[in-house]
Amino acid sequence: MEQILREKVKELLKQKTIDLFIGYSISDPDKNTYKPFFITDPRQVDKLTYNSYCFNNLALYLTKDELKNRYKKIGLLCKGCDARAVITLCQENQIERDSVYIIAVTCNGVYRDNQHYEKISKDNIADKCPGCKVTNPPASIADEIIEDAIKDDKDNPVNMQSPISVWWENFDKLPNETKWLYFKAEFDKCIKCYACRQVCPLCYCTICIADQNLPRFFSKSSDASGNAAWNIVRAYHLTGRCIGCGECERVCPVRIPLMKINKRMSQAVKEFFDYEGGLDKEAPPALVTFKNDDDENLFHG
Amino acid sequence: MTELFKLSPFELNAWMDLLIAAGYPVFAPVFEEGTDKDNLYFKKIKKWNDADIGKLKTKRGPKELFFPINEDLFSYKYNGDGFTLEDPEIEYEPFIVAGLRPCDTAGLDVIDKLFSWDYKDEFYLKKREKAILIAFTCPYTDSSCFCTSVLGKYPYKDGSDIMLTQLKSKDYIVEILTEKGKKLLSHLNKVINPASKEDLKELKKELDNIDKSIKKIKIDKVKSWLENNFEDDYWKNCALECLSCGICTFVCPTCHCFDIIEDRNLDKITRRRTWDSCSFTDFTRMKVHQPRQEHFRRWRQRLMHKYYYYVNNFEVIACTGCGRCIESCPVGINIMTMLSEIDDKGKKLKAKA
Amino acid sequence: MTNIYKPFVMEIIKSFQETPDVKTFRLKFKNDEIAKNFSFKTGQFGEYTVFGVGETTFCISSSAFQKDYIECSFKKVGEVTTALERLDKGDEIGFRGPYGNWFEIDEWAGKNLVFVAGGIGLAPIRSCFLSCLAQREKYKDITMIYGARSVSDLVYKTQLNEWEKRDDIKTIYTVDPGGENSSWKGKIGFVPTILEKADPKPDNTVVITCGPPIMIKFVLKSLKKMNFEDEQIITTLEMKMKCGIGKCGRCNIGPYYVCKHGPVFSMAQIKDFPLEY
Ligand SMILES: Cc1cc2nc3c(=O)[nH]c(=O)nc-3n(C[C@H](O)[C@H](O)[C@H](O)COP(=O)(O)OP(=O)(O)OC[C@H]3O[C@@H](n4cnc5c(N)ncnc54)[C@H](O)[C@@H]3O)c2cc1C
Ligand code: SF4
Ligand code: SF4
Ligand code: SF4
Ligand code: SF4
Ligand code: SF4
Ligand code: FES
Numbered sequence: 001m002e003q004i005l006r007e008k009v010k011e012l013l014k015q016k017t018i019d020l021f022i023g024y025s026i027s028d029p030d031k032n033t034y035k036p037f038f039i040t041d042p043r044q045v046d047k048l049t050y051n052s053y054c055f056n057n058l059a060l061y062l063t064k065d066e067l068k069n070r071y072k073k074i075g076l077l078c079k080g081c082d083a084r085a086v087i088t089l090c091q092e093n094q095i096e097r098d099s100v101y102i103i104a105v106t107c108n109g110v111y112r113d114n115q116h117y118e119k120i121s122k123d124n125i126a127d128k129c130p131g132c133k134v135t136n137p138p139a140s141i142a143d144e145i146i147e148d149a150i151k152d153d154k155d156n157p158v159n160m161q162s163p164i165s166v167w168w169e170n171f172d173k174l175p176n177e178t179k180w181l182y183f184k185a186e187f188d189k190c191i192k193c194y195a196c197r198q199v200c201p202l203c204y205c206t207i208c209i210a211d212q213n214l215p216r217f218f219s220k221s222s223d224a225s226g227n228a229a230w231n232i233v234r235a236y237h238l239t240g241r242c243i244g245c246g247e248c249e250r251v252c253p254v255r256i257p258l259m260k261i262n263k264r265m266s267q268a269v270k271e272f273f274d275y276e277g278g279l280d281k282e283a284p285p286a287l288v289t290f291k292n293d294d295d296e297n298l299f300h301g
Numbered sequence: 302m303t304e305l306f307k308l309s310p311f312e313l314n315a316w317m318d319l320l321i322a323a324g325y326p327v328f329a330p331v332f333e334e335g336t337d338k339d340n341l342y343f344k345k346i347k348k349w350n351d352a353d354i355g356k357l358k359t360k361r362g363p364k365e366l367f368f369p370i371n372e373d374l375f376s377y378k379y380n381g382d383g384f385t386l387e388d389p390e391i392e393y394e395p396f397i398v399a400g401l402r403p404c405d406t407a408g409l410d411v412i413d414k415l416f417s418w419d420y421k422d423e424f425y426l427k428k429r430e431k432a433i434l435i436a437f438t439c440p441y442t443d444s445s446c447f448c449t450s451v452l453g454k455y456p457y458k459d460g461s462d463i464m465l466t467q468l469k470s471k472d473y474i475v476e477i478l479t480e481k482g483k484k485l486l487s488h489l490n491k492v493i494n495p496a497s498k499e500d501l502k503e504l505k506k507e508l509d510n511i512d513k514s515i516k517k518i519k520i521d522k523v524k525s526w527l528e529n530n531f532e533d534d535y536w537k538n539c540a541l542e543c544l545s546c547g548i549c550t551f552v553c554p555t556c557h558c559f560d561i562i563e564d565r566n567l568d569k570i571t572r573r574r575t576w577d578s579c580s581f582t583d584f585t586r587m588k589v590h591q592p593r594q595e596h597f598r599r600w601r602q603r604l605m606h607k608y609y610y611y612v613n614n615f616e617v618i619a620c621t622g623c624g625r626c627i628e629s630c631p632v633g634i635n636i637m638t639m640l641s642e643i644d645d646k647g648k649k650l651k652a653k654a
Numbered sequence: 655m656t657n658i659y660k661p662f663v664m665e666i667i668k669s670f671q672e673t674p675d676v677k678t679f680r681l682k683f684k685n686d687e688i689a690k691n692f693s694f695k696t697g698q699f700g701e702y703t704v705f706g707v708g709e710t711t712f713c714i715s716s717s718a719f720q721k722d723y724i725e726c727s728f729k730k731v732g733e734v735t736t737a738l739e740r741l742d743k744g745d746e747i748g749f750r751g752p753y754g755n756w757f758e759i760d761e762w763a764g765k766n767l768v769f770v771a772g773g774i775g776l777a778p779i780r781s782c783f784l785s786c787l788a789q790r791e792k793y794k795d796i797t798m799i800y801g802a803r804s805v806s807d808l809v810y811k812t813q814l815n816e817w818e819k820r821d822d823i824k825t826i827y828t829v830d831p832g833g834e835n836s837s838w839k840g841k842i843g844f845v846p847t848i849l850e851k852a853d854p855k856p857d858n859t860v861v862i863t864c865g866p867p868i869m870i871k872f873v874l875k876s877l878k879k880m881n882f883e884d885e886q887i888i889t890t891l892e893m894k895m896k897c898g899i900g901k902c903g904r905c906n907i908g909p910y911y912v913c914k915h916g917p918v919f920s921m922a923q924i925k926d927f928p929l930e931y
Pocket of ligand 7: 894895896897898899900901902903904905906911912913914
């Protein structure tokens with residue numbers, strides 16, 4: 001499938017359908033890591049790769065002014081979750097659908113880390129993947145879909161139950177106090193590097209609330225109160241919008257389990273509003289839609 | 302001064318535990334618990350066995366022991382007819398950091414210069430003065446290490462008080478490098494063996510092996526190119542993938558930028574400093590003006606600061622080649638690759654001239 | 655321990671509303687010992703604390719020969735300046751300083767001085783100007799060219815009038831076209847234009863200029879036209895600051911720390927700076 005991808009991108013660049021393609025290339029062969037790869041010259045397509053170690057959500061680059069101003073049409077390689085991000089960006093009017101060219105790939109999940117694995121299994125799949133609804137990316141968003149056969153059987157780890165949901169089922173049984181202490185201890189570790197925000201395709205605000213000082217919402221120092229405030233505010237801002245790509249948790253240098261929070265918030269939105277972010281680009285986003293019969297349970301708990 | 306001794310792992314263990322028993326706070330690499338369980342951090346240990354000296358690649362290096370992520374500078378209160386200001390209560394006591402790598406101590410040597418030029422930053426310097434540093438030569442190196450290209454022949458010794466190297470036999474050669482280091486020896490309540498000729502041969506072999514395992518890049522033309530090519534197009538196309546997160550600077554053992562902020566509590570207000578990063582968009586943002594709006598300007602600042610500006614002011618490169626930024630970058634940006642590219646450009650420039 | 659980040663408490667002994675958004679405070683150290691030992695050189699700046707809010711950077715705008723108090727003038731723009739603006743006579747603030755380098759006014763002895771200021775840029779210029787006036791006999795001709803967007807944006811109005819009345823200095827005040835009012839007797843036009851009309855001669859002259867970047871840019875062009883050399887032109891640079899003492903790393907412009915190597919630079923130095931300010 002790598003070969004098909006390279007051919008396609010070569011064509012697109014040659015015919016000037018796009019002026020930039022963002023895909024993946026190998027980063028450090030010794031460590032088996034892959035990184036985002038920007039390509040403008042069709043002769044470079046041989047460096048393009050794609051496999052289950054290509055973790056980055058490339059949709060985040062679509063809202064970067066520096067790229068938008070420089071390239072008229074950007075081509076993008078999207079796994080299902082990346083495609084969901086593109087859909088959300090369209091819904092929220094951050095990008096014009098016509099300014100991007102989406103090559104979507106069907107997905108069997110990604111690995112949890114960079115060790116050498118033979119194939120995806122329940123022991124090495126990333127936590128975000130099991131239960132994924134977009135292993136076949138929504139056709140509505142793709143200009144092109146590259147198929148990689150998806151096994152529909154129970155053995156395919158993407159069809160397992162989400163380990164994060166399982167975790168919550170048990171965790172939710174604990175008293176509120178205990179739950180809070182668990183997350184507080186996690187937030188305490190935060191060093192306010194803001195990598196979680198920078199890597200998130202949906203944290204596109206030009207001046208994040210965390211950087212504002214008139215008024216100032218919470219302290220910039222990374223002490224206990226400031227941290228919890230930051231992590232909670234970010235979670236709220238992503239409620240119903242987070243598309244579950246898991247990038248924030250992956251990049252967090254102190255490994256705060258951010259996906260546990262995001263996933264829980266998304267679940268709540270689904271329960272209360274029957275809405276999930278990034279599945280339908282025509283659907284109005286849940287939390288900006290006002291319904292008269294809304295009982296506002298989400299915020300009252 | 303250099304004095305060389307030999308210790309068995311067992312003796313090392315006993316020595317460290319004796320130091321702890323003697324009241325020294327000892328900080329060493331320890332695996333974090335919970336979700337962050339595969340990252341090493343410098344933490345205070347209760348016994349030497351708690352330290353993990355298998356890899357020594359701590360996530361953030363030792364700088365936070367001297368320049369904490371958050372540090373109180375003073376606090377103040379309103380007492381009815383005016384403000385009273387109070388220094389934070391800190392007692393500076395001798396403490397030991399064990400399990401540093403040579404590049405870790407090199408990082409501290411870099412920051413020392415900034416914190417002691419004209420205005421003396423006592424918050425940092427007092428801790429430095431009290432610290433006794435026990436470095437270990439690297440039991441593990443990988444593809445992101447390039448310290449010898451920056452620091453010269455392995456190992457960099459200047460920053461350590463004591464340096465240990467484990468030989469094939471598992472025994473350690475202990476090099477006492479300073480008076481401070483020598484004092485610690487007195488806590489070892491038995492006669493220890495000076496290293497033999499044979500041991501020294503083994504030591505040399507071991508160090509050569511480590512040196513060989515470390516990637517070498519050329520950087521001698523980097524500075525001259527940086528000095529003359531601030532406006533080069535290279536910058537506009539470099540690191541396009543960069544997210545302007547601050548990870549590379551937060552994990553870096555030489556980055557020292559901070560913000561000064563106010564933290565309000567019920568009864569008193571504290572002025573603190575907190576780590577900051579030139580990668581952040583608001584680092585230089587003023588209300589009417591932002592000189593580093595585009596991300597390439599921030600990346601350029603980072604590289605320029607490390608390999609040119611800092612060198613001009615302090616005669617030392619603000620990078621030790623530890624590779625932490627490479628390891629932690631979420632989008633795989635590699636400073637080594639960029640330095641090599643720049644060095645090549647520097648060479649071509651020279652060739653043309 | 656000596657805590658280089660801890661300010662001294664000062665009291666606002668007088669406050670002047672210069673324009674709708676610019677205020678000047680006259681400040682005195684609460685502690686007499688500190689007051690007695692304090693001195694600064696013109697051009698240096700300080701870090702001012704609004705207790706409960708934070709710290710911010712202004713130059714000291716009073717004369718270096720004024721030993722009883724210091725003054726600072728500031729424009730309300732953001733978090734700290736907004737809070738500062740709410741303070742008044744009798745309130746306390748914190749002060750650290752003086753920091754940075756200064757105008758070498760003694761080296762200018764025997765020369766003509768031309769001051770060119772725009773808007774709030776008059777604050778550092780005023781300190782320098784007043785310090786030179788305090789030793790008026792050392793210099794030959796002294797000219798002050800000052801402009802603001804409109805009449806209401808002119809700062810230090812009382813002092814401008816006093817200066818105008820003196821016959822040992824030349825003063826030219828101007829407002830941007832459209833900024834005048836019916837009682838305005840000064841010039842109308844942008845500072846660089848007025849400067850060219852005044853036509854100072856470059857021989858044995860130092861120009862000290864400060865103002866918004868756009869004004870500086872055109873003032874420099876005009877000076878070039880009039881054959882001034884870069885070495886003769888002195889200005890101050892502004893860059894975001896926090897510590898003021900070469901530690902926090904924020905005010906880097908190329909290999910220079912504005913808080914330490916600056917804020918006063920000659921055009922000859924700035925010419926070699928990377929364009930990032
Ligand atoms: C050497 C020097 C002298 C100055 N002298 C004067 C003066 O005499 N009068 C005057 O009105 N202004 C002066 N300024 C500019 C003044 O410092 C800023 O306007 C002021 O800091 C804005 O603070 P704020 O909190 O209201 O703004 P915010 O934008 O809310 O900034 C928050 C913080 O960022 C920093 N900061 C923001 N903008 C600047 C800036 N332009 N320069 C330095 N730090 C900044 C400060 O620490 C400030 O507290 C000077 C700046 C420098 C560097
Ligand atoms: S969540 Fe996992 S399985 Fe689903 S599209 Fe993303 S990477 Fe693929
Ligand atoms: S990435 Fe992690 S450490 Fe960094 S700001 Fe986000 S939660 Fe905090
Ligand atoms: S860690 Fe990587 S992405 Fe983040 S600021 Fe540094 S170079 Fe950019
Ligand atoms: S710049 Fe990177 S390699 Fe250099 S010292 Fe910092 S973290 Fe280590
Ligand atoms: S300017 Fe940037 S690279 Fe230099 S020390 Fe500060 S954060 Fe690090
Ligand atoms: S203001 Fe902190 S280094 Fe200059």
